[in-house]
Amino acid sequence: MSYNLLKEKKGIIFGALDENSIAWKTALKAHEEGATFVLTNAPIAMRMGKINELAEHCGAEIIPADATSIEDLTTLFEKSQEVLGGKLDFVLHSIGMSPNVRKGKAYGDLNYEWFMKSLDVSGVSFHKVLQTAEKTDAMNEWGSILALSYIAAQRTFPDYSDMAQAKSVLESIARSYGARFAKLKNVRVNTISQSPTMTTAGSGVGGFDVFFDYADKLSPLGNASAEDCANYIVAMFSDFTRMVTMQNLMHDGGFSHSGITDEIITELTKGK
Numbered sequence: 001m002s003y004n005l006l007k008e009k010k011g012i013i014f015g016a017l018d019e020n021s022i023a024w025k026t027a028l029k030a031h032e033e034g035a036t037f038v039l040t041n042a043p044i045a046m047r048m049g050k051i052n053e054l055a056e057h058c059g060a061e062i063i064p065a066d067a068t069s070i071e072d073l074t075t076l077f078e079k080s081q082e083v084l085g086g087k088l089d090f091v092l093h094s095i096g097m098s099p100n101v102r103k104g105k106a107y108g109d110l111n112y113e114w115f116m117k118s119l120d121v122s123g124v125s126f127h128k129v130l131q132t133a134e135k136t137d138a139m140n141e142w143g144s145i146l147a148l149s150y151i152a153a154q155r156t157f158p159d160y161s162d163m164a165q166a167k168s169v170l171e172s173i174a175r176s177y178g179a180r181f182a183k184l185k186n187v188r189v190n191t192i193s194q195s196p197t198m199t200t201a202g203s204g205v206g207g208f209d210v211f212f213d214y215a216d217k218l219s220p221l222g223n224a225s226a227e228d229c230a231n232y233i234v235a236m237f238s239d240f241t242r243m244v245t246m247q248n249l250m251h252d253g254g255f256s257h258s259g260i261t262d263e264i265i266t267e268l269t270k271g272k
């Protein structure tokens with residue numbers, strides 16, 4: 001059912017790789033709610049070609065951009081305004097990648113060039129997106145810009161490795177740029193800290209299946225799905241959340257405030 005929450009709103013959605021991606025589900029939901037938008041991803045991800053199906057379904061144009069390249073981002077923001085016929089109301093940064101995680105490097109044996117790459121792709125790129133949006137004067141008054149985070153920014157999780165630092169950077173950028181963009185254009189900037197979700201980025205983390213189950217059992221409402229996340233993102237892009245800014249918003253079924261649950265107790269007492 002559509003509520004027309006994003007009627008006449010225009011935006012850019014980064015990071016739809018395949019139908020499991022949080023950005024993919026968000027594009028479907030934003031389309032259903034009346035938005036028009038440009039889809040973008042790194043040129044290398046485009047070659048996999050899946051994004052064309054999504055673009056066709058949503059009537060969206062695809063403009064490739066490596067989110068670490070200011071040149072690509074400038075072209076993206078300029079072209080998007082042309083294609084959409086005006087300034088933007090929302091931007092979703094749904095991007096994460098760590099070469100150290102991908103290649104299974106132990107936290108005590110990190111490759112520092114890769115570490116810098118993780119920080120750039122998964123954290124600093126958010127600043128680049130925000131700064132480019134400002135410099136190209138791409139945002140409408142009362143726009144909404146979001147990035148996706150994970151609770152490893154606050155707590156340690158084995159195998160999340162340098163992505164934990166990247167997420168801390170990401171959340172910090174949302175606070176600092178949120179203050180700036182509020183004063184400039186009443187634009188809000190937030191991060192959503194999402195439950196473990198079965199996607200390409202998620203399942204690339206070692207032991208993912210186990211911590212997916214653990215989080216599910218420790219969350220009174222269970223893990224939030226990618227669809228749930230898409231719904232929350234749409235709400236954050238809508239006019240109903242205009243005064244929410246500079247926040248890291250927990251979208252985790254209660255995980256972040258739980259000590260232990262009956263499900264975990266049952267699990268740990270099995271066989272005792």
Ligand SMILES: NC(=O)c1ccc[n+]([C@@H]2O[C@H](COP(=O)([O-])OP(=O)(O)OC[C@H]3O[C@@H](n4cnc5c(N)ncnc54)[C@H](O)[C@@H]3O)[C@@H](O)[C@H]2O)c1
Binds near residue numbers: 194203
């Ligand atoms: N899956 C989870 O468990 C989980 C939990 C919390 C937060 N998140 C976050 O959600 C976001 C989306 O991830 P997802 O789970 O949908 O996985 P996904 O693998 O579907 O999406 C990650 C996207 O990042 C894109 N990307 C990588 N490098 C890029 C670059 N240089 N420029 C532009 N795009 C680039 C990839 O092409 C891909 O589309 C990420 O920030 C991720 O860290 C995921």
